[in-house]
Amino acid sequence: MVVRQSAKRLKSDEALAAEAAHLKDRAAFAELVRRHQQRIWLFLRRLTGNDAAEAEDLAQETFLQAWRKLHQFKGDGRFGAWLSSLAYRQFLMSLRKSRPEILPELPEVAVTLSLDAGSELERLLSHVSQEEGVLLTMSYALELTNQEIGDIVGQPVGTVKSRIHRARRKIAEAVGADSSARKEVACG
Amino acid sequence: MDEPVDDLLRSAFRRELAAAPELAQVVLDRLAARERKRLGWLALAAVAALCAAVGILWALTPAIGAPITNLALSFTGQVAAAPFAVSLALLCLLAPWLVAFLDEPI
Numbered sequence: 001m002v003v004r005q006s007a008k009r010l011k012s013d014e015a016l017a018a019e020a021a022h023l024k025d026r027a028a029f030a031e032l033v034r035r036h037q038q039r040i041w042l043f044l045r046r047l048t049g050n051d052a053a054e055a056e057d058l059a060q061e062t063f064l065q066a067w068r069k070l071h072q073f074k075g076d077g078r079f080g081a082w083l084s085s086l087a088y089r090q091f092l093m094s095l096r097k098s099r100p101e102i103l104p105e106l107p108e109v110a111v112t113l114s115l116d117a118g119s120e121l122e123r124l125l126s127h128v129s130q131e132e133g134v135l136l137t138m139s140y141a142l143e144l145t146n147q148e149i150g151d152i153v154g155q156p157v158g159t160v161k162s163r164i165h166r167a168r169r170k171i172a173e174a175v176g177a178d179s180s181a182r183k184e185v186a187c188g
Numbered sequence: 189m190d191e192p193v194d195d196l197l198r199s200a201f202r203r204e205l206a207a208a209p210e211l212a213q214v215v216l217d218r219l220a221a222r223e224r225k226r227l228g229w230l231a232l233a234a235v236a237a238l239c240a241a242v243g244i245l246w247a248l249t250p251a252i253g254a255p256i257t258n259l260a261l262s263f264t265g266q267v268a269a270a271p272f273a274v275s276l277a278l279l280c281l282l283a284p285w286l287v288a289f290l291d292e293p294i
Contacts, residue, residue, distance in 0.1 A: 026219065030212045038208035056209055063215045121200040141201045172193040
């Protein structure tokens with residue numbers, strides 16, 4: 001059993017997905033969940049405006065849906081990108097249920113205050129819009145390419161690239177301003 | 189200019205990822221519950237189909253209906269009550285499982 005689990009750890013996502021889809025191998029699927037749970041949860045947390053509990057529910061639904069739709073994953077792209085698109089659609093579906101007027105595009109959801117609002121990530125992302133925060137999460141946490149991000153959110157790759165660049169610049173300026181201000185205070 | 193921001197964002201995201209909840213077991217449990225539920229519905233459908241088939245045969249074929257009626261009669265003593273008594277007994281036997289099955293969260 002332990003040997004089988006170790007063997008699974010060595011396999012690529014795509015190989016595990018094929019195994020889980022064709023053999024209905026739950027151990028292979030569990031390994032996939034373990035590999036992607038953190039990223040998918042964080043992505044959904046950003047999408048839900050930092051609602052950790054809602055993100056956890058949506059992440060569970062995403063993985064349940066992934067199990068049902070595994071046969072649709074043809075292996076022509078990365079499994080992580082496919083899973084992220086499922087998570088994104090899951091979020092949009094939940095949003096439509098609660099706010100039917102929302103269109104399928106990156107939503108501007110008000111960022112709710114949470115217990116970890118003082119975390120480093122929150123501090124950095126407070127300098128950018130919700131949409132830019134989501135794009136940065138997809139780029140840094142999900143490690144998706146600009147093309148993959150564009151495919152998921154339905155935006156041209158050039159737009160994604162420039163928005164991410166703009167978001168990084170905003171953060172760089174804010175962090176630079178912060179450190180200069182700190183230096184000035186320190187120098188008195 | 190981008191490199192320090194890249195590093196800052198990477199390390200901030202890495203720290204935040206570490207706070208993610210463990211989902212694998214919950215997802216597997218929910219998958220198993222769904223599978224049980226699916227099998228339960230299949231079993232229920234099979235029992236219903238069987239009951240319908242027996243009912244039709246009971247009504248149409250005296251050779252099959254008579255022994256079942258006689259068996260039920262030996263418990264109930266009334267011809268009219270026999271099919272109801274059998275159904276009720278089956279329902280009582282299945283009730284705890286049915287309630288547990290329908291109540292199970294997925």
